Amino acid sequence: MINITFMVNHRKHSLEVKPGEYLIETLKRLNIHSVRRGCDTASCGVCTVLVDLKPVPSCATLTARLAGKNVTTVEGIHDEAGALADYFGLEGADQCGFCNPGIALSVHALKQQSSPITEADIKQALTGHLCRCSGYVSQVKAIMAYLKDDAHV
Amino acid sequence: MKVNGLFKPKTLDEAYHKLTEHSKNVVMAGGAWLRLSNRTVEEAIDLSVLPLSYVKDRGDVVEIGSMTTLHEIETDDTIKSLYGGILSQAVSQIMGIGLRNVVTIGGNVVARHGFSDVITPLLTMRAKLHFYKRGTISLEAFLDIRGKTTDVLEKIIIPKRKAAGYFKKVTKTALDFAIINVSVTCDEEGFSVAVGSRPSVGQLAYEAMGLLNQAKDVDEKHIDLAAFKAADLLKFSDNHRGSQAYREELTAVYVKRGLLAVKTCFNQRGGHDD
Ligand SMILES: Cc1cc2nc3c(=O)[nH]c(=O)nc-3n(C[C@H](O)[C@H](O)[C@H](O)COP(=O)(O)OP(=O)(O)OC[C@H]3O[C@@H](n4cnc5c(N)ncnc54)[C@H](O)[C@@H]3O)c2cc1C
Numbered sequence: 001m002i003n004i005t006f007m008v009n010h011r012k013h014s015l016e017v018k019p020g021e022y023l024i025e026t027l028k029r030l031n032i033h034s035v036r037r038g039c040d041t042a043s044c045g046v047c048t049v050l051v052d053l054k055p056v057p058s059c060a061t062l063t064a065r066l067a068g069k070n071v072t073t074v075e076g077i078h079d080e081a082g083a084l085a086d087y088f089g090l091e092g093a094d095q096c097g098f099c100n101p102g103i104a105l106s107v108h109a110l111k112q113q114s115s116p117i118t119e120a121d122i123k124q125a126l127t128g129h130l131c132r133c134s135g136y137v138s139q140v141k142a143i144m145a146y147l148k149d150d151a152h153v
Numbered sequence: 154m155k156v157n158g159l160f161k162p163k164t165l166d167e168a169y170h171k172l173t174e175h176s177k178n179v180v181m182a183g184g185a186w187l188r189l190s191n192r193t194v195e196e197a198i199d200l201s202v203l204p205l206s207y208v209k210d211r212g213d214v215v216e217i218g219s220m221t222t223l224h225e226i227e228t229d230d231t232i233k234s235l236y237g238g239i240l241s242q243a244v245s246q247i248m249g250i251g252l253r254n255v256v257t258i259g260g261n262v263v264a265r266h267g268f269s270d271v272i273t274p275l276l277t278m279r280a281k282l283h284f285y286k287r288g289t290i291s292l293e294a295f296l297d298i299r300g301k302t303t304d305v306l307e308k309i310i311i312p313k314r315k316a317a318g319y320f321k322k323v324t325k326t327a328l329d330f331a332i333i334n335v336s337v338t339c340d341e342e343g344f345s346v347a348v349g350s351r352p353s354v355g356q357l358a359y360e361a362m363g364l365l366n367q368a369k370d371v372d373e374k375h376i377d378l379a380a381f382k383a384a385d386l387l388k389f390s391d392n393h394r395g396s397q398a399y400r401e402e403l404t405a406v407y408v409k410r411g412l413l414a415v416k417t418c419f420n421q422r423g424g425h426d427d
Contacts, residue, residue: 056255065201128248
């Protein structure tokens with residue numbers, strides 16, 4: 001077992017992890033349930049979390065490598081994700097909602113970009129988040145509208 | 154993959170010795186590809202703790218640390234300026250940003266995936282690899298070595314040249330592996346043409362390159378012949394993404410488009426064509 005200390009949603013956690021334990025499993029142990037297991041091959045984007053504000057697939061990230069890092073899940077950006085969800089609702093951009101937490105985190109990461117965010121940036125940020133309901137057009141519109149009102153475009 | 158232990162080396166020397174200590178010890182870069190395997194790893198040697206993530210402009214060459222992620226490569230201005238930015242373009246087409254924040258150039262090169270969208274452009278950029286023990290070898294020489302790599306890749310070295318480049322990845326769907334990928338460049342040494350995902354790993358099309366580089370003038374006839382030679386003489390085969398015949402057809406078309414795209418650079422370099 002390996003002892004590690006890292007931050008999850010601004011809270012410090014010190015715990016023992018197996019060398020082969022993936023972050024998605026550790027987050028479940030920490031009672032964080034927004035992170036879903038999809039393909040389990042780092043292909044679908046559903047299990048996306050932020051590590052030091054960069055989106056990564058938690059199913060392919062070993063927890064033991066995260067000492068000193070900051071992990072953010074959708075619980076850590078609760079109000080922001082709620083605001084984005086309103087825009088998704090207005091545009092009819094979500095149906096089953098399975099991919100939403102991962103997308104909300106990628107939008108949060110995109111907002112850290114210093115240059116103005118373009119539609120192409122949004123499309124690029126959504127690549128790798130598979131959605132089987134929406135067809136993406138309404139999601140792009142919703143994110144554009146949200147960022148505009150949030151003054152990032 | 155089952156991992157029994159995680160080793161954090163303090164130096165490349167420690168990483169190398171740990172790797173050679175046990176046949177079931179492996180170097181772990183991004184770990185995304187290793188994760189998909191069924192192997193049991195005795196100790197995973199975590200390279201992320203070493204300072205191997207960088208892009209350094211050394212004047213005549215650019216050095217890329219083996220742990221540099223594909224997203225870092227995609228967004229780096231120095232790399233965007235090399236060979237018409239083909240490496241940045243190629244990596245930006247691999248999956249999504251989340252995966253590209255994890256996977257590394259070193260992992261891609263050492264894994265020698267047949268579908269690699271990184272190896273194909275690197276071949277035409279005359280890339281060299283620097284390993285901790287073995288020293289520097291060309292990428293082509295590395296691809297010829299069979300079996301497991303028991304060394305640690307430290308960096309990839311790309312010459313800085315006035316050059317033009319073209320890259321094309323042909324896929325069935327946006328995020329899929331390539332049916333084929335094609336890279337064409339032109340620099341002061343002439344044209345380079347490489348085709349990957351044949352479905353085996355990227356390879357330079359020497360006959361096509363020879364034909365063009367020996368010509369006094371490169372006109373459309375030479376280009377047609379070179380594209381035909383690349384399709385005819387490289388080895389292609391079938392898999393569920395495409396047949397051998399389809400890959401040959403695609404190769405002829407995209408090698409031609411690539412040569413047409415970079416031809417001006419050839420004509421400008423030494424006056425073969427007025
Ligand atoms: C879902 C998915 C889709 C992908 N799609 C594509 C695609 O379309 N095109 C494409 O080109 N690639 C694709 N890849 C591959 C990806 O780009 C990387 O090549 C792959 O993940 C390996 O990089 P890594 O950093 O994860 O390496 P790891 O998984 O950590 O390592 C891969 C291998 O390389 C060895 N290794 C790594 N670094 C070194 C080093 N410095 N020295 C010595 N040995 C080393 C490891 O021991 C291991 O054997 C895909 C990967 C995944 C998971």
